[in-house]
Structures are given as C-alpha cells and as structure tokens.
Amino acid sequence: MGDILVWAIWILAAGACLGSGIAVVSFGNPFFSALALIGNLASLAVLFLLASAEFLAAAQVLVYAGAVMVMFLFVIAYLGGRADTPFEGGPTWVSAGAVVAATALLVEIVVVIGLKAGDALSQEADIERSFGSPAEIGRLFLTDHLLAFEITSIVLLVAAIGGVILGTKTRDEDELDRLGESA
Amino acid sequence: MTTALIALPLLGALLVWVLPFSGRISGILATFVALAEVALWAVIVARFDFGQNLQLEDRQSWFADLGVSYHVGFFGFSLWLAGLAVVVCAATIAYATWADRERARAYHGLLLFLTGSIVGVFAAQDLLVFYVFFEAMLIPLYVLIGVWGGERRALATLKFVIYTMAGSLLMLASIVAFGLSQGSFDLVDSGFSDNNWIFLGFLAAFAVKAPLFPFHGWLIDAYREAPSEVSAILSGVVSKAAVYGLFRITIAKFPEPVEDFQTPILILATIGLVYASLLAFRARDLRSVTAYSSMAQMGLIVLGLFSLNELGVNGAILQSVAHGLVSATLFLLAGMLETRTGTSTFARLGGMARGRPALATVLLVVGVIALAVPGSVAFAGEFLILAGIYDEGWWWAAIGAGAIVLAAMYILRLISAVLHRARGESVREEAHDLHWQELAIVVPLVAGLLFLSAWPASISERNFPTRNSEAGP
C-alpha cells in the first residue's frame, strides 16, 4: 500500500517535473517559462524527497525555487518579459539537429540505464534513517567535503562580484551613450 | 673549434642587431665578422687531419632522456661544404654592404645568422641538432625573401616556406621514429635502419631542399624574388645542406632502403637534370636560367651521391663546392647587372661586353666554369660523378653527359644574351663597369674557382680518409 502511494506520488511528481520542463522550453514568454521552472523545481524537490534527500529537497525549495527564481522573475520583470516565437529563427538545420541530438542523448542514456538496470540499479543500499538529513550533510561538509564547501562559497562570491560588475553601468558606457545621443 | 665556428656568426648577428650603428657601419662590422669566420675556417683546415674521420667534436648532453645531445664535428667532406658556406656568405655579406640594402642592421644580422646556422648544419652529428640548424637556416631566409624580395615576394615566401617546411616536418617525423627506434639521436652512436618510411621522410626533406624534380615548385619564385645575394646563398649553399643530409643521413644510415630506392631516385635526379636543363634553355631571364641550372646541377649531384661509389660521391662533394661558388657568383653578378639595368630579362639586355671588360671577363669565366668546360672544377666534379654513375648503368652517364651539352647551350645563351649582340634597351649608353669594390667581392670567388680548377684534387682526395671504395663515414 505504501508502495503504491509512493508510486503514485512519484508518477505525479515525475509527470509534473517533465511537463513543467517542457513548458519551460516551449513558452514564448520568459516570465511563464520562469514560473514553469519553479514548478519544475518544486516537483523535483518531491522526487528528491522520495529519494531520501530531505535536506536537499528543502534546499531546493528554499534556495532554488525561492531565492534564485525570485531573482529571475525580478530581472524578467525589469527587462519587460518580451515574448518570442519559440523554436524559430536561425538555420533550420539547427532545430532538426537539436531534436536529433537530444533524442540521441536521451536514447543513449536510457539504453545505458537499461543495460545496467537488471543487476545493479535495483540493488539499492540499505540506508539509515538519518540518510540525507541536515546533520549528516552538515557533518560531511565540515569533514570530507570541507574543500567543496568552501569552494562553493567562493564560486558564489565570484558570481556575486560578477553580478555587480555586469549589472552596473560604467563610465565607458556613459560616454558611448552620450556619443549615441549626439549622433 | 667547431662550436666557435658556429657561434661566431651567431654572436656577430646579435652584435649587429643590438649595436645601434648606421647601415654602412653595421655592414662593415658584419663583413669583418664574416671574414673572421673565413679565417677561423682556414685555421681549422690547417689543423684538420684529413687522414682521420670525424674530428673537432664538441658534445654536450642536451636532454638525456631521449638521448639527444649537442654534438657537432667535422668530416673532411663536411669541412669543405662548411668552407663553401663561409666563403659564399662572406662574399654575400660584403655585397649586401656594398649594395646598401635598406634596414641594413636587420639585414646583415640575418645574413650572419644564416651563416652560423648553415655551418651548424654541416657540423651537426645529432639528428635533432641537425634539424635545428636545418630549420634555423630557413628562418632568416624567410625574412630575407619576405621583406627584401621583389614584387611578388609574398607568394615566393609562402611557397618557399610551405614547400621546405613540409619536407622538413616529414623529416622531423622520421627523426622521431629513427631516434626512438635506435634509442639515440646521435648520428655516430646510432645504427642502421631498414625502415623505408623513415627513409622516405628524410628523403622528402632533402628532395625539397635540393630540389629534386618534382619538388622544386618553390625554386623559381624564390630565386627570382629574393635579393640577389640571398639567391646566391640559397642556390650556392643552402641547397648543399641537402647534399650533406642525403649523404650523412640517408645514405649512411639506411643502407637497405637506399639500395631499394636507388633506381627511383636516380630516375628522378635524371629527369630533374634534363628537365631543368631544358627549361633553363628557354627561360627568359638571367635569374631563371641560373635557378634552373642550379636545379639541374643538384640533379647531377644527387646522381653522384646515389651512385654509391667512391667516384660518384667524391664527385658530388667536389661538384657541390664548385657549383656553390659558381651559382653564388652568378647570382651576385645578376645583382650587379640589375643595379645597372634594373632588369634581368634577356630581351632587355645585350651588348654589355662593350666597354665593360671586367664585367664581361668575370661573367665569361664564371659562365664557362658553369658549363663545365673541361679543365674547370665543375668539369672535374661532373666527370667524377658521371664516372661514378656509369657503374650503375651506362645510360645514366650517357644522359648526364647529354645534359652537360644542354648546359653548354643554356649558359652560352645566357652569356650571349647579356654580353653580346646589340645593346639592349635597358642597357645604358655610358658603360659602368664593375666598381673595384664589386670586383673585390667577386674576384676572390672567381680566384677560388680557378684555383680549384687547377687543383680539384685538393678537395676530392681530402673528403674521406680511407681508400676503400665503400662510401660513407
């Protein structure tokens, strides 16, 4: 019974996840795409939860769907969410190629998984209750993966600097604007 | 000693580049360095024991893991080739000074650099060192043609670079293969190889450099567009690097492939000889004739080398020296003519013998030696070559002898077109004979040729110490 429930939730979440993913790439308006991505992230969080990653599920919702996507929406709003016609423009072979390549990748990965599925993939490890709990994650972050943790912060710092630099207007740009106006 | 002979011009080049002298002064400085180089070479010759093989060795490990070392030294025959190089380079540097090229410091420095690297090629006893000098020799040539060349210098340089480098790179691949399979890149330590592909890689480089038919696509443009003194070095000396390589590497290290490929190589050399002679016979200007004749001569020299007997090889070395001096002098003379007439096209020349006895005499003497009139050093060389190749089949010698008749045809045509008949439209009425400074440059070369004509044995019996008929050091 529990299994069926889990299955049901899983199918729902997976469906939502895929559906919203497709939505992200097919909406004309970035604003809607972003919203769809939030849905996508949320449904992913459910899947995470089902895969015993509680902390990550939480982080996904808080950090990702919360903070990052808010920023996204903010920028889209700032720029004015101009819609474009999806899947058009550029050389036509790009679209065809994209479909072929993406399908190929998909098929390959699925085949690879299928080849493996018989033996290894169903032999899930027995796990403790605390698997995926914040405490475990936190402990590892401060021991085994200390370096990764620190570097993650550095990456974020660098990105933050970048955001600032790129986001602010420089005097060179001002001059260019003035030239543009006078011309 | 050997290192000093290599390093002296290189240091001289640095000096010329760095010291902020005017063009003329830097030219004089370069000339002095070049003359000092000749003197140093003479000292080496005096000290050299022609009864021995490799001498005056310098050896220092360069990178040990692959067995590469800086190893230089001289054999009898390579010492002659080096002598040819230093003498011709000294003459060309002196001529460049006299001709007062623009951007003289760069120019003279490059010529000195070229001198040093050519000497290095003739001294190299390690494959990678050989390659280094072989390529280092090309670098200044690229610049000299590319910057100071004539109208179509860009095309000429591109052709020259791509051809020669394509050959050289195949050689690099061969060097890698040879050295790794032998465990040493040293020419003295390594053994023989019977790998045809490696052999062909080396052959490619030398066939382009010589050039052998049909790898001469670069030749005509380069010789025609380069400044005359650069063409002099190119045809006189640089092509001899191929001779050294063919002999010291391909013949000495690949006994079996040489046997296998002897006939095809001889065929190519013969075709080149006849083909170039025919083209020289119809070429329209002085430089083209000299260029094609140079190619024909290289065909002959290769014929001698690949006769694989003592006569042929000795003849090839002798002929290399002879041809080096001859074609260098011819190109220098072409330069001198061009400064007077602004052209080297036969149709616009003619009648220059009148009122220019020195020019006429020098051109005539050199031309006559070039066509290998019996008694000249070129004759001695060709005689030995053909005598050597005769052993491989009379037909080679017969075709070679026939090509010498063709040589007579095109050289006489050249002489007549420049000196004889009515005055050409580009030839000025007032006769400017050779200036004494020009004579001072050309006459020593001619004197060298006459000396060698009187005594070709001075070279031919000092190439190899042993008297056995087995070619190869």
Place this chain on the structure above:
Amino acid sequence: MIDTPTVDWLALSPTLALLGAAGVALLAAVIGPEWFRRAFAGFVAFAGFVTAGVLAGVLLERSPGSERLLNESMTRDRWGALAAIVIAGAGALSVLVSWGEKRRDHSGEYYALLAAAGGGMVFFVGASNLMTLFLGLEWFSIALYIMCALDTHRATSLEAGLKYLIVGSFGSGILLFGSALVYGATGELGFASIAAAGANEDYLLLAGLAMIIAGLGFKVSAAPFHMWTPDVYQGAPTSVTAFMSAATKVAALVLAMRILTVAFPEQEHLWTVAIAVIAIVSLAVGNIAALVQRDLKRLLAYSSVSHAGFMLIAVAANSDLGGKALLYYLIPYSAMSVGSFAVVAARERELGVPVTLDNFGGFLWERPFLGASMWVFLLGFMGMPLTGGLIGKFYVFSAAYRAGWWWLVLAGVIATAISLYYYLRVALAMWTRPEPRLQPAIAGGSPPRDPLLVSAVFLSLVVTVGSFFFVGPLIDLAENAAASLPF
C-alpha cells in the same frame, strides 16, 4: 563533536595566495580612492600570482610522492604543482599585459577576478574528485565569463561573454551529468576510488566518461567542442584572451590527463583513441579554419585550437613520455600565447581598433622589439628551432610514436605544414614595408609607451627561447611531475 580534518595548508597555499590577492584587490577596488584602485589591485594581483608561483615551487620541491588530501578532494603532487607554476606565470604575465588597458571602471575588480580565476585554476589542477573538479571548473569559468564581458560598452565583448557563458554552462552541464553517471556506476567521486571500484564493463561509466571528455574538451577548446573559442577570444578584452588562451588550456589539459589516467585506466583503449581522434579533428579544424582569418585574435584563437590538438596527442599517448611532453609543451606554449596576444594588445591600443592582417602592416618596423618578438612567437607556434615550440612538438611526436601511433605523428606533421601558411601571413603582414598612404592613424597621436607590456613580452620571449636551450632541466621537472600519475 565533529572531527575537524587536518588541512594541508601548503598544498592549498598557492590557491590561498591568489584568493587572498583577489580579496585584497577587491577590497581596494571597492573602498580605495579611485586613483589607487587600479595600481594597487594590479600590484596585488601580480604579487599574488608571483607568490602562488613561488609557493607552487615550494610545493613541487616538497611533494615527492602523490598524496590525496581530504577524502580525495585534492591531490598534492608535482603534476599539479608544476601546472600551478605555469598558470601562475601566465597569470603574472597577464597582469603585466593588462596594465595598459584603458578601462575607467572596474579596473580594480578586473584584477581581483583575474587573481580569483588564477586561484581557481591552481586549485583545479589539483582536484581529484568529481566534485572538486566541477567546482574548480565553475570557479574559474565564472570568473572568466565575467572578465570576457567586462568591456560592457563593447558589443563584441558582451557577445563573447554571453556566448562563453551559455555554451560554457552547457558544457559544464554535460560534464556534470557525466560525473553523475560515473558516480552512479561506481558510487565514488574520487578519481582513484573510481578506478578502484572496478566498474570496468559498466556502460554507465562509459557514457559518463564520454560526457566528461566532452566537458573537458570544451575547456581545452578541442574540436568539435571548440566553436566558442574563436568568438570568445576575439570578443574578449585582449588581456583576458591572453590569460585564457594560456592558463585555461594548462588547467584543462593537465586535469584531463590526471582524471583520464587516474580514474579510467581500465578504459584506456577507449579514451586514448577518442582523444587521439579529437586531437586530429582539432588539428584539422583549427588549422584549416585559421587559413582564411583576417582578424588577428581570431586567427590566434584557431591556432590555439590546433595547439590543443597537439597537446591532446600527448594526452592520448597515455605514457610518462606523454605526460612529460604535455607539461613541457605547456611551458613554451603558454609563454608564446600570452606573448603573442600581448603584442596584439599593444597594436590594438595604439590603433584603437581590432587588429587585422591589414592594419598590422609594417608593425615590425614601427615597433622592432615587439615585432621581432611576435616573429619569435610565431616561429614557436610553427615549431621552429630556437623556440621551445620545436622541442614541444618533438616530444609530443615522440610520445605518439612510442605509443605506436605513427599516424598521429603524421597528422601532426601535416597540420603543422598547413599552419605555416597563416602564421606566415601574419609575419608577412608585419614585415610589409610601411606605406604612409596605407598606414592607419595611431589613436592618440603616438604609440603609447607601455613598459609593463613590453616586459611581459620580454619575459615570454625569454621563456619561449629559454625553454629551447634548457630542455634538460625543464624535462627533468616534467619527468618528476609526470611520475606522480599512474602510467
């Protein structure tokens, strides 16, 4: 209570030095007075790179063996240390090149980012698990994305940044997915553990390996993952291009060799061939596409693609000779790369427009030193003597030949022959006798004097030529370094 792990500070010190420099520079850029920012930040970044180089040298001296730290987060060995020295050197030279860049804002931040990117690379070359690999990669990549787009007033700079960012993230996405698959196949992240896990026949592992090769190939700018390279190199500020072309390649190649040899020894028969094929494609594409370029930076970008091909030959050899060849090759290559872009930067600054073969004309005669140096760099790219380029190619070919891959040697030879054409076109343009009529006007009247740039070029020249004469010592270093990898 959590047991705090022992941290090997010396192993981290080069990274930390650069991070510290980045932090200090950033502070200065934010709070210092305006006149002070650029000078101070530049100096700090330079000092950071030099310190990092010195510390890496110490590390090199003191790391006889190969030591895995922090649960395989990183490895302390000579392989990484030597690469770190090269990166630090390239970074220091790039600082010198950057100095003359006329940028009114963000000049302090620029140096901070440069130091940060350098720190990322220095860290990256020591990474030894998939996570640190990915993080290190993103670290310096993000810094580079920003730096590429730094000239926001220039549309091409923005374009370069955007292209780099999107295509780069796409590449790292693939790398990440590949990492995930490898992790799935083995349950391990550490390189050595992956090999030890013994999932040799596992298709997941193979798919993951393919994706990791693609991701690293992207950073190496090997074809067909190279397509961003010309656009980004051309559009980015030239000093950034200089840094990227040298340091990124070092980092990516060194790490590629590390992960392939350490983590995938059992799949050798697959990845060596794959890398070899990629190398050949890179050689072909890079060289042939460069033939028709007129923009100098773009031309050099394609040339860097082809050199990636050369160095991948060394990787494909999968031998100590190959490792040695790779490390040796990187030294003169970095110098030549930085040096040549520095010369381009000098020309660009005096003209105020992108440098093409046309407006490069007569450069040798106007700026003899820079022109002659450029000629030397070009010779180095061609693999001519008196530059380390020749010895590098020699070693690469030797490695390939010893691995039994004579056809790689042949491919390298043919590629080099093709490359002559475009290198020589640059040289010919440079040699052109100046004709006043065709001469572009120099922006601002006279050529700006830029002693720092000149000294950077000079140092590059010294390395390029010196690496030819002192092959022995350098090869010894490289040999020791290569000994840290399990061939």
Place this chain on the structure above:
Amino acid sequence: MRGPDVSWYLIVSAILFSIGVLGVILRRSPLIVLLSLEIMLNAANLALISFARLHGDHDGQIFALAVMAVAASEVVVGLGLIVAVARRKLVLDVDRFRVLRG
C-alpha cells in the same frame, strides 16, 4: 516503503536533461536559455541524488547541493550579463549575437 527503483529516476533525469538540451539549442531568448541550463543542471542533480540513494552514499547529495550553488552562481552572472546587454539596447535574442563568426 519502496517506490520505483533508481532506474526510473534516472529515466526522468535523462528526459529532463534532454529537454534542457533542447531548450538551450532551440530557444533564442537568453533568459529561456538560462532556464534550460538550469533544467540540465537539475537533471544532473536528480541523477546524483538517485545514485546517492542507490549507493547509500552521501557524496552524491553533497555534490547536488554544491551544484545548486553553482547553478545559482551561473544564474547571477547570466542575468547580470543579460541586464548589461539590455542596457546597451541590444535585442535579447541569441541569434542576433553573431558579429563574431567565420
């Protein structure tokens, strides 16, 4: 309580990844391209987490967490760049960025 085994997760992950790839290659709005990139990273995360579950090993989860941070970083820089582009009054269409080519 056993749900679908890991291969199902992986298939979802693979599909999601392909969707992301499609999005990056097909869409012209840089914003949506950025979103597609996020999808790719999340697909990878899903794979990582399911493998972590498979192996009973936390490394995958931690990796995924780090990836989230990295993804956020990329978004920050990407958005900064897009803002800068917009400020220069350039059209927000990746196909319009082809001054550099050839």
Place this chain on the structure above:
Amino acid sequence: MTQGAWLCLLAPLGGAWAITVMGDSISRRTAAWISTISVFTAFAGALVSFVALLRKGAEERETMTTAWTWLSTGSFDVGLSLLIDPLSVTMMLIVSGVGGLIVLYSVGYMEGDPEERRYFAYMSFFVFSMLLLVQAGNFLILLVGWGLVGLASYLLIGFWHNRPEAVAAAKKAFIMNAFGDATMALAFFVLIWQTGTLEFAPAFAGAADLSSTALNLVALGLLGGAVAKSAQIPLHTWLPDAMEGPTPVSALIHAATMVTAGVYLIVRAHPIFELAPSIQDLAAGLGAITLLVAGFVALVQTDIKRVIAYSTMSQIGYMFLAVGLGAYSNGMFHLMTHAFFKALLFMAAGLVIHHLAGEQDIRKMGGVRRIMPRTYIAFLIGSLALVGIPPLSGFFSKDSILAAALASGGYGQVLFAFGLVGALLTGLYTFRLFFIVFRGEPSPLVEEHAHGHHGEGPWTMTVPVAVLTLLAVIGGWIQIAGLWHYFGDWLHDVAEPLVEPTVTQDYIASALAVGLGLAGMAIAWIFYAAPRRRPLPRLAAARDILEHKFYFDELYDAVFYKPAVWISAQGKRFVEDPLIGGSITGVTSGARRAGGALGEAQTGYLRTYALAIAGAVAVLIVVFVAVQ
C-alpha cells in the same frame, strides 16, 4: 727536355694571363707583342724538347712529367702530366711554330680593332690549350686540352660579338664540340671502370683484356670526339660557320691546328682503335665521305673563307682516311703539310680581305692579281700545294695517303677511289676560287681599293706569309717515297703503321692523283678563266643540294634543336606552370576553400555551438558503448 715542354706549355698561358690582368694598363700593341713573344717562346720550348728527343735513342724517346695530382679519389687518380714523345713534339712544333707565325700575322691584321687585347689574350690562351691537348700525358688532361681549345675556338669565332651571326656560329661550334667531349668522356668512363686508369700506356695495356663491346664503345666515344673536333661528317656543320671569326683565327684554329686534333687523337689512341678495327674502318670511311662531300660543297660556295674551310674539311677527311687505315705517319705528315699550306691560303686570303676592307664574297672580287701580285704568288703556291702538284708539300703527303689506301686491301681500294675523286674536286674548287679571285679584270670593288694602301700589308703580315709559302714548298721534302722517310721513322715507335705501301703503289697513286688534280684545274680553267668561258652547267637540283650543304643544318635543326625547344616549351606549359608551380597554389587555395567552409560552419549562432557539443557527445557515447 721537360723544362722545354713546360716552357712550351706555360709561356702562352702566361701571355694570356698577363694581358688579362694588366688590362688597360698596357697598350693594345704591347698586348699583341706579349702574345706573339709568348707563342714564339713556346716554339723555342718545343724546339728544345725536339732537340733533346733527337739526341736520345729511338726507344727512349718517351718522357712523362707530372706537376701535381690533378684529380684523385682514393683509388683513382690523374696527374697533371705531360708526355713528351715524337708525336707530341711534332704537334708542339706545328702548333707553336705555325701558331707563332699566325699570331705575328695578327699583329698586323688586327691593328686598330678596339678589343685587340682580348683577341691576343684569347690567341695565347688557344695556343696554350692546344699545347695542353697535344702534350697531355693522360686521357683526362687530353680531354681538358680538348675542351679548352673548344672554348678558345668559341671565344675567337665570336670575337666580334656584336655580330649575331658570329655569336651564333660560336655557340654552334662549342655545342657540337661539347657533344664530342661528352662522347669522349663516356669512353673514358669505360676505361676507368674496365682498366682502372686513364694513363695512356696502362690503359692501352689494360684495353687488350676488354670485351669487344667495351672496346668498340671506347673507340666509338673517342671517334665521336675526333669527328666533332675535326669537323667530319656528321658533326661538321660548325666549321663553315666558324669562318665568322677573324681570318687569322681561321688560319690557326680552323685550318692548321685545332681541327686536326681528331687526327692526333686517333694516332695517339691507335692501340685502342686497332683493337676495335670496325671503328677504325668507320673512321676511315667517314674521312672518305667527308672529303667528297666537302669537296662538292666547296664547289658552290661564294665566301672566300668558306671555300677554304670546306677544303680543310676535305683534307682532314684524307687524314682520317689515312689514320683510319692505320697509316699513322702518313696522316700526320699530311697534317703537317696541310698546316703549312692551309694556313698560307687563309693568310693570303686574309691579306685580300684585309685589303678589300673586310669583303669576303668572291663574286665581288676578280683581278686581285693586279693589285696584290705577291699575294697572288703566295696563294698560287698554296693552291698548288693543296691540289698536290709536285714538288710542293701537298703532293708528298696526300699521295702517301692514297698509296696507303691502295695498299689496304679491298676496303682501302674503295676509299682510294674516293680519294681520287677528291683529288679531282680539290683541283676544281681550289682553282675555281683562285681564278675567280685573282684572274680576269679587276672588279669595281677591287678597283676601288686599288690605291688605298701602300703595299700589300704591313711586314708583320707579309713575313709570316712568306715563311709559310716557303714551308708549303719545301715542307714535304722530308719524306719522299722511294727515297727517304724521315718523318715515318720519327713516328714509327709511337705509332707503328699497319700498312706499308710499296714504292710501286706509291707511284701509281701519285700519277693518278696528280693527273686528276690537273684535270680538276683544267676544268676550273675552262669554266672560270679561259678566254672563252663555258657557261656553268645548269644542274638545278644538284646545285640546290650543294648550296644547302646536303641539308645537314636543316636536318639537325629539325631533329635536335626544334624538338628540344618544343619539349622545353611543352614542359613549361604542361608541367612546370600547372603541375609544379600550380600544385602548391592549388593546394593552398583548396585549403583556403576548406577554411572558408569551416568558417561557414562557424555560423556565429551560439546555438549551433551547443549543438555541435551535444552531437559530438552523442556520437562519443555511441562509440564507447558500441566498442565496449
């Protein structure tokens, strides 16, 4: 003795060298005298050698002297060595003696030419080369001399280099001789590989062991050289053209000395020829054919020097005939007397030409006897000697050849018949020339020049002519059939004759030859000098053939020159330009096109870049999985 030989050899070289180096610093006259003195010094040296040789016994008359090793490689070496034996001394005396007289003649002849210095340098150089040829102690040095005389000949034929005909003639002479040089060189290669040496005696000794093929090859190669140098058919066409040179040059090189070198060579190398009898017969046959052909062609020539040139060819044909039959001393004898009378004829003709301001066309001449009586006498004596009228020198030498032919069996008798016809022709063409030029009333041209000069020439010109006239008269007396044969004895040990005609054969030959020579003269008289001249027979076809010199020039043009030019042009058009020159441009443009295509692929759309990556990854995975 050796000192004499070296002096003989080097004196002219020194003269040439001095004139060249001193250049403008000496006057033109001084140069002329330096040259003259140097050649006479050589004559003195030759005399010294001659006397020294005479003092020795007949068997000891052979001395080698080597200055230094000229060319050597390990096992093979060749010295710069001279061989002094009766044969070479004979040639030395002829060359330096006649040469000295001709150079002296040139002093007057060339006076006023702006490039006199060059002329005399060349002349001295020629004498040096010729002496080197005849003194050479081995085949290679002989070839050196051989080539150098060719060079000197080239230089002197083309001396007036502003005349295109002269330049062309010079080139033609040189190239045909180069061909001969080449065949000789080939012969030497055989010798080197088969006998290991190029020294005369060892090579002859070694030749005895050779296969007949090899011997035939060697002999054929040598014959090729001889034929080219001596202007025998088929390599004869250069000689008439060589008359473009100054007349003394024709006298020296193209009559007295160089062109007879072929005869010398055959005598010198007779052991080889004797081992290859078919080739030796070929030499005799070629000589016979040449003497007829040249005699016929001489009949229609209108240039005074060309007539004499054809006559030279014809006379050398006699010599070839002789040495080809093994009558070496007879050939050499005729060589010597021919040197005297032919030089005399040329120099006398030179006096006429000089007097007539360079005019050489006999149709514009006539009655020269009136204004140049002494020249007339000299020319008459020369002509009679040439025809072989006793007791002039030509009689003895030519008749000894015919006698030898008569004594040489069936083949010899056929050639004998040729020789007799030749004798008739000789009388005819010689006196045709003589009558046209000297007899009759002075032509307008001659009238015009009748009073221009004092005397018939300066003493420098007339004295040599006088001396040669004397020699042409008495030169033959040293060997009179049936009485004495000093000349034959002198050369006997060097070249033992294969035939010894009996006295009877000698007399038969003499009678027939003299009779036919007189008949020829009579015919000439009938057509050209009789008071009532007979009109010339109209044999248009024959005339055409003769005026085109049997079409040899046209043939060579069509067979050698035109094909060479054609091949060269085609080679340039179809190989050099498109294949050799075009290959590299083709490759680069192809590569550039490929580069352009790659540039197209680099669309600038960043989406395509991502696509490339994705596609490559997909391929890579497939490959990996499939291979595994």
